[in-house]
Amino acid sequence: MSPKARQGLVILGASALVLGVLGGAGVALWRDFGADERAVLEPILNPRLGLLIMIGMVGAGAAAVLMKSFAHDSIAAPALLADEIGLLVGTDPSRRLKPSGSPELQRIAEAVNSLADQRQSLQDDVESRIREARLSVEEERNRLAALMSELNQSVVVCNLDGRILLYNNRARLQFKALSDAPTAAGGGEIIGLGRSIYLVFERNLIVHALESIQERIRRQSSQPMANFVTTTRAGQLLRVQMAPVMSTTEGDADGTVSGFVLMLDNITRNFESETRRDQLLNSVTEGSRSSLANLRAAAEMLEYPDLDVDLKDRFLKVIRDEVQAMSGRLEETANAFADSLKTRWPLDDMHGADLIAAAQRRIEKKLGLPTKLEDVDPAVWVKVDSFSLLQAISYLASRLSDEFEVREVRFRLSSAGRLAHLDLIWSGQAMSTETVMSWELEPMSFAGESSPLTVRDVIARHDGEIWLQREKTQHRAFFRLLLPSALPQEEVVAAAYLKGDSRPEYYDFDLFKQTEVSHELDDRLLSELAFTVFDTETTGLNPSEGDEIIQIGATRIVNGKLLRSESFDQLVDPLRELPEASTKIHGITPEMLVGQPPMARVLPAFHAFAADTVLVAHNAAFDMRFLQMKEQSTGIRFEQPVLDTLLLSAVIHPSQESHRLEAISERMGVNIMGRHTAIGDAIVTGEVFLRMIPLLAEMGIRTLGEARRASEKTYYARVKY
Known part of the structure; x- marks a missing residue:
């Protein structure tokens, strides 16, 4: 019951008590009178009965007024004082009570203020000692904060439940670019302390990377890290490097995995810049060849009849030699560039559905060719160089559209043990094996993009295969690409992680103790x-x-x-x-x-x-x-x-x-x-x-x-x- 309710009950009770006492006294006195006395008093009291009742009510009111003051001092004032004490103890230790009310309550307030002063003094002393003890930790924190803020790479630190514990400004800017509402939330709806990284990345993708790290720890690798490439909802390509955070506990010198660090790179622009560079180099090569052909023709025009034969032969020989040397150098440069393209990117783990989604966006944007999906297994992961493989898939789709007037292509993805089958399907006219072979061996050129690489080069880079296969009953055909697969683990239990070698500690933050629990x-x-x-x-x-x-x-x-x-x-x-x-x-x-x-x-x-x-x-x-x-x-x-x-x-x-x-x-x-x-x-x-x-x-x-x-x-x- 609230103090106000209790105060009201006390006042009502006091009034009722006074009325009861006066009424009871009157009844008892009346019964004590004899018959003769009652006969004498009755004519006197009956006309004055209202006055007697009013006197009783005035007495009850006076008792209520007195009791209200008493109730305030004994109920309301202590309740207010208790609220003030609670605020002093729980929220603001620096506040002090204002003595008010009865002398007893004032003495209580003064005693509480005295205790608060003593507690404040002790707290100040403890805080001073804590500040001294934490100076080195704060220095490490400031160094790490400065380092994180200056990094050009996006860094996010998470615990094993995927909760974000630390991130830098570069990561915030990166996630702002991925946000559906950059002006309203600035990426704050997908990144923030305590938020789940699974709002950005698929849970299985992170689990798979953690499983890869577990395998590296089992093999006692000096660098237990994992890499993968994924696409975002905005259609951007992100390359992610994951490193484990090791923690040690009492009696556990080796340490266990308590979290992970994600280093993010947006390779969408790199992908586009590489494409532009390929186009530029190819155009320079082809243009130089054309210029050399013209120069060779011009040199031949120098063979005029009136020119001294020896002099003419000497100039012609110099021009021909230089032209041949330049042609040789350009050929050598083009070949060397093609070789570098073959090994430019390492093979990274990528979700197969993400790879197909990127291919769909690229084909529809570059070629204006509609695409659809057929039986894409969401559990399939592949190990690919996404840059060159997307170029090869887009090139094949372009040739189908230009030469066979294909108006739609479909994608199918399935697992075949240690390999994955990626099918590019179309309906329409069949083609010969010779045509397929010529497409595989020609340098890729489509939609204004050119590359000295061939489809065969790209497939060889993946240690895979490509062939043409027909579905006669459905009047369809498809290119089947065999790609190396990466097998993700569906569920990883944190307690199952193996112990690994200890790693140097570069900071001393207690970021990894709290983990999510499953209760409601x-x-x-x-x-x-x-x-x-x-x-x-x-x-x-x-x-x-x-x-x-x-x-x-x-x-x-x-x-x-x-x-x-x-x-x-x-x-x-x-x-x-x-x-x-x-x-x-x-x-x-x-x-x-x-x-x-x-x-x-x-x-x-x-x-x-x-x-x-x-x-x-x-x-x-x-x-x-x-x-x-x-x-x-x-x-x-x-x-x-x-x-x-x-x-x-x-x-x-x-x-x-x-x-x-x-x-x-x-x-x-x-x-x-x-x-x-x-x-x-x-x-x-x-x-x-x-x-x-x-x-x-x-x-x-x-x-x-x-x-x-x-x-x-x-x-x-x-x-x-």
Whole structure:
């Protein structure tokens, strides 16, 4: 029962007691009178019965007034003092109590302040010692941070559950380029501390690379690393190098794998630049040959009849010798360049479906030739030089389109033991074996691209085979490419990793201790969870009557820290008029919303930003109602748990008059900045929520489920929008 309710019951009880005592005394006195006395008093008291009742009510009122003062001093004042003590202990050790109320309560407040001073002194001493002990660690941290920030390569560090523990600015820029909403989230919906790397890469791809590292550790390799190439949703090619992070525990000198480092390179531009370089070199070679032919013809024109025979022969011999020498050098350069192309890229592990997807995009973009899929086995992995292999596949598709008027090609991929069958299928006229052989042996040239490599060279680079095969019943034919396969492991258990040789430690961060557990979120401690704290600004207060969101702001809490750098801040075009009254509150004008994306584009990005977290808001029912109103039109549902700082404040401080965000912030010592902007309110709400977690723990509310159940019991939980 709340202190206010108890105070009211005490006052009512005191009033009832006074009325009961006066009434009981009157009844007892009346019964004590004899018949003669009653006869005398009855005419006197009957006309004055109302006065007697009024006197009793005045007595009860006086008792209520006196009891209210007593109840305030004995119930309300101690409850308020307890709230203040809780804030001092749990959120702001520097605050001090203002002695008020009865002399006893004032002495308690002074004693608490004295204890707080002693605790502050001890904490200052402990913190001073900790700062001294951590100086070397901070120096290492700063060196690593400086190194990471200056690297030209994208670096992401993850634990075995795929949770991102560390990343550099280059990686953030790289992921921004992969983002579906670069202006709204800046890549923040797919990269951030505590986020899953599986939002970017297929889980099986990472698992396969970890399995490769395990094999290298088993063989006691000095460099247990893995490489693979994959495509992104935006159609870019990423080359990834993975290295394990080894950790040691007490009694385990060798160490075990506790995480991994991903070094990312976007090779899309390299792929394109290599293509342009091939075209340039080939054009220079062919152009030089043409120029030499013209020079040879010009030299022959020097054979005029009136020219001295000896002199003419001498010049002709010099010209012919130089021409032949230049031709030889150009031929030698072209051959050497072709040889370098054959060994330019190492063979990397690549998901077969990713390879086919890249081939489809390339054929449709370069040739305008439609493509389809047939029976692509998602479990097949191949070991390929994706650059040259994509060139070969595109070249074959080009020849089919140009010479046999093929209007569609299809892809099929299947496993054949240690090899993979990649089929390029078409319907139409059959071709001869001689034609196939000529295509295989000619330098590849198509759609403005040229390469001195042949299809046979590319296949030989992969130690594979290529042949033509016909399907007579379906009147189809296909090129079958035999490629080396890489067999991924479907499931890797972290505990099954083998111990490997210890590696030098270049930093001393405790990043790898926490791993994900499989129990339900309701059983998770609040201190363990990741949160997305958000707020919205709207055109009005009635979502069911057509009001719309015009701004969404959010930030994240991971491992007990508010990550202000990982934020979401986006204005939204409401596609309706913005009332002037709402502009006076949040300061957003109609001009500011011109050209902003509508909710149909912003909501998917925010949904991705908040994925795999618990939502936190102040008066969350209001914001969630606006999001729920968009479920039908966008198909996006926010199904994760929601916590409301308004309800949690009522749980922690039931005796307080106000639970507005400003009042809570003042009680908890949070500075308010950017009020009535979505991102500003989100940051303030996040700071308040972090201060609530230890106060809830003191009340025995430690898990998400306990916090939700306690919130549902408050009065404010009944408010609907």
